[in-house]
Amino acid sequence: MDERTRLFARPSTWPEARAVTDALRAETVGGALLLIAAAVALAWANSPWRQSYATLRDTVVGWPAVHLDLSLGTWAGDGLLAIFFFVAGLELKRELLVGDLREPAKAAVPVVAALCGVATPAVLYVAVVAVLGGGEGSASGGAGGMADGSAFRGWAVPTATDIAFALAVLAVLGSHLPSGMRSFLLTLAVVDDLVAIVIIATVYTSSLSAGYLALALLPLAAFAALVQRRIVHWWLLVPLAVVTWTLVHASGVHATVAGVLLGLSVPVRPRASVPSASTLPRDADVAERFAHRLRPLSAGFAVPVFAFFAAGVPVVDGGGLGAAVRDPITLAVVVALVVGKLVGVLGSTVVMARLTRADLDDELAWVDVVGLALLCGIGFTVSLLVGELAFGRGSPADEHAKLGVLTGSLVCALLAAAVLVPRNAAYRRVHRGQARDEETDRVPEVHQRDDEGPDRV
Incomplete structure (x- = not known):
């Protein structure tokens, strides 16, 4: 970076700015739906009809012959979230090839902030569990403390930022930021x-069937060959994606990884022919195009x-709240989300700014970065x-880890x-002037050039 580099600057081109705006609109609406769904689930699970919620969640449907007889809760986590991770794969590839991450100077700060925002909460989680004795089987560990030390397995729980939830909160709090x-x-x-995808694929894969994983490469390769050639008939791609997901699921790797691999195979740049x-x-x-169509579904x-x-x-049933409060897992997740994300994201941004001699964008103050770092502590999906x-x-x-996530995110x-x-x-x-430009579908002045017209990628 040079001395004129600006941190938190707006997207440099109009097409990129429109892509970001479209993504934000979908994510903020999704965040509102996410909040409603979570509130309904909490209310139902703590109502006199709580047993019907558990029965619905644990209802098994599927095909036992191919080991796909799963509960509805598992179908939601392994199946529907594959769509979410497919869109994440699309966005990751686009950012790497044509977005801000393609330029090392611009990518350095958010990449380092993301990595520190993962590492710091993980370290704090482990520290809190160790200090409170959850790994040693002390009385304070409660039911979730786990005398065998497996409470430490949750170190990755507070590392992920929920973009839909965070953007929804930002839209409500800071519509003019x-x-x-x-x-x-x-x-x-x-x-x-x-980072979360890598953690899920490596840390939380208890058993691995290399045969199924190798077989999954065949439909994945066919899917990639078709989309690279711009052959995007749904009746060809959807069956290949389902077969890939099924084989990855059977391999022991979490099935959502299949969604990421499929997303990364989709092209961004033009072909010669x-x-x-x-x-x-x-x-x-x-x-x-795929992200535009699938982001609302995701x-x-x-x-x-x-x-x-x-x-x-x-x-409220069986001392659930009291047991959770006494469990080091719950407290560790809350501390890691609230303190870990703030220290990791804000601290790394300040350090990067000093090391690279970069200046904060003229529109912002460091107190805004504090608010942004706090938003990164909202973890959910x-x-x-x-x-x-x-x-x-x-x-x-x-359950205690989930209560920690909900509490930490709320704080x-x-x-x-x-x-x-x-x-x-x-x-x-x-912001009022920028909003008028968007409403009239005109290219804002900041994205125009006197000699070339609107920027293009």
Whole structure:
């Protein structure tokens, strides 16, 4: 970076700015649906009809012959979330090839912030569990503390930022904040998702069938060959994706990894030529087209349904809340989300700014970065999934980890509100002009060049 580099600057080109805006709109709506689904699940799981919720979640459907007789909760976590991770794979590839991550100077800060935002909460989680004795079987460990030390298996629970939830909160709290904050949060979340995918695929794969995994490469290769040639008939691609998912599931690797691999196989850049059977032109951004169509399905259906089956934690029956409060797992998750994410994201950003001599964008102040770092502590979708993988779906430790995620995310949202709501008013006048440009579908002046017209990629 040079001295003129600006941290949290808005996207440099108009097409990229529109892509970010479209993603944010879908994610903020999805975040609202996610919140509603989680609230309904919590209310139902703690109502007089709580048993019917558990019965619905644990109802088994599927095909035993191919080992796909799964509960509805498992179908939501392994199946529907594969759509979420497919979209994450699309966004990751697009960011790497044509987005902000393609430029090392611009990518350095959000990448380092994402990595530190993963490592710091993990270290804090382990430290809190060790200090409170959860790994030693002390009385304070409770049912979820686990005398065999397996409480430490939850170290990855507080490492993931839920982009849909975080952006939904940001939309409510800071509708007039500079767009650079939103694009930075989106970029950070893409890297965060990549780290989460690697953790799920490596740390939480207890058994591996190399044969099934090798077989999964065949439909994956066929899917990649078709999309690379711009042959995107759904009746060809969907069966190949389902077969890939099924074989990855059978291999022992978490099935959502199949969604990421499929997403990464979709092309972004143009081809020199395409066969006559192609349904799209050679210069089509296939990843963006797929993301545009599937993001509403992911954010509006897949993730809320998963949240509905994952967030139904009983807190009023059988001393659930009291046991959770006494469990080091719960406290460790809360501390890691609230303190770990703030220290990791904010601290690494400050350090990177000093090491690279970069300046904060003229539109922002460091207090805005504090609010953004607090928003990164909102964990939900991936955190709940990791909790299930670490402790076993429905176990006391899993339920306590989920309560920790819900509590920590709520605390982060409230603290972020205390920081960003006052700041939001200060940006209202600047944002008002940008909003008028978007409403009239014109290219904002900041993305125009006098000699070339609107920027293009």
